[in-house]
Amino acid sequence: MxxxxxxxxxxxxxxxxxxxxxxxxxxxxxxxxxxxxxxxxxxxxxxxxxxxxxxxxxxxxxxxxxxxxxxxxxxxxxxxxxxxxxxxxxxxxxxxxxxxxxxxxxxxxxxxxxxxxxxxxxxxxxxxxxxxxxxxxxxxxxxxxxxxxxxxxxxxxxxxxxxxxxxxxxxxxxxxxxxxxxxxxxxxxxxxxxxxxxxxxxxxxxxxxxxxxxxxxxxxxxxxxxxxECSCSAERSGNALVSLGKPDVLELLREQGGEIEVDCQFCNARYRYDESAVEALFNAADEHARQLH
Known part of the structure; x- marks a missing residue:
């Protein structure tokens, strides 16, 4: 076949x-x-x-x-x-x-x-x-x-x-x-x-x-x-981090030596976030919240 x-x-x-x-x-x-x-x-x-x-x-x-x-x-x-x-x-x-x-x-x-x-x-x-x-x-x-x-x-x-x-x-x-x-x-x-x-x-x-x-x-x-087709993405991984709250993510960033890695369990894709990327995530989340109000 x-x-x-x-x-x-x-x-x-x-x-x-x-x-x-x-x-x-x-x-x-x-x-x-x-x-x-x-x-x-x-x-x-x-x-x-x-x-x-x-x-x-x-x-x-x-x-x-x-x-x-x-x-x-x-x-x-x-x-x-x-x-x-x-x-x-x-x-x-x-x-x-x-x-x-x-x-x-x-x-x-x-x-x-x-x-x-x-x-x-x-x-x-x-x-x-x-x-x-x-x-x-x-x-x-x-x-x-x-x-x-x-x-x-x-x-x-x-x-x-x-x-x-x-x-x-x-x-x-x-x-x-x-x-x-x-x-x-x-x-x-x-x-x-x-x-x-x-x-x-x-x-x-x-x-x-x-x-x-x-x-x-x-x-x-x-x-x-x-x-x-894997539905993972940098956007979804970033949203998952934002959901943890900024203090916890910054603490995790320090524990991980300045870079957070988010792995997809389905396809093994790896998304990396350093301090500047984390700041960008939360700035974007804050801007989105302001637009909703």
């Missing part, structure tokens, strides 16, 4: 079911290039990346979706941020003496938080236990228990490519009969369950859909791009 970074929707013509497929190659590798992650961590982070993009396509919003898993196990944190236009970044935190593989061994007793932070409107968060032995199973459980539309996930990542596949029931439209809807949902899920990890990683979207659903008419929509 050619390297690509896309998400692509499909819709069954005779059923109230949609699907989504995500391929993240370059964006996944850019995330991994910022840190020397062990192979098991790379795999889990890739699954989180695919899941976050899939989730961003199930919700109508303008803003940011944050998918974060935490545990007391060898991997303490996995986090991926995905914007409503599929710009992604991610990070993992893990023990230096990491041992084991798979979700059960690396994040035992963990929890998964799904946070929607819209540009306008209220922030929303849903939390689910990391149960079922995989991130996909935990997400299946979240949708099953949250009174949302039935949804099934398939996730796969190997340190080079990250793939995701989703089926989701839609509100009643083409199939008003409840039993018919249930039978169709079961039928499509049985077919989707035959998809192997190798096929999910290796097949292009059209071939994959033909392999699974060649007897079920569907429409494949145009692909949309997925890209790595």
């Amino acid at each position: 050619a390297s690509q970074d896309i998400t692509q929707r499909f819709l069954f013509e005779n059923a109230d079911v949609r699907g989504e497929m995500v391929s993240a190659d370059q964006s996944y590798r850019e995330i991994l290039a910022k840190h020397a992650y062990p192979e098991p961590v790379k795999a889990l982070l890739g699954e989180m990346l695919a899941a976050a993009v899939l989730l961003s396509t199930t919700i109508k919003f303008d803003g940011l979706l944050v998918l974060q898993a935490k545990s007391e196990g060898p991997v303490s944190t996995l986090m991926v941020e995905c914007s409503s236009d599929q710009a992604v970044r991610g990070i993992a935190r893990y023990a230096d003496d990491l041992q084991g593989c798979g979700l059960n061994e690396l994040m035992p007793g963990g929890v998964l938080a799904i946070t929607i932070d819209p540009d306008n409107g209220q922030r929303y968060q849903g939390i689910v236990s990391l149960e079922g032995g995989s991130l996909a199973a935990a997400l299946d459980g979240y949708f099953a228990n949250s009174e949302q539309l039935p949804t099934r996930f398939r996730l796969q990542a190997d340190g080079r490519m990250a793939r995701g596949f989703l089926l989701q029931a839609l509100p009643v439209d083409r199939q008003p009969d409840r039993e018919e809807r249930a039978a169709t949902w079961e039928h499509l899920n049985v077919l989707a369950d035959t998809l192997s990890a190798e096929e999910l990683i290796g097949l292009d979207n059209e071939t994959l859909l033909h392999r699974l659903f060649h007897q079920d008419p569907l429409r494949l929509f145009d692909a949309r791009p997925v890209r790595f």
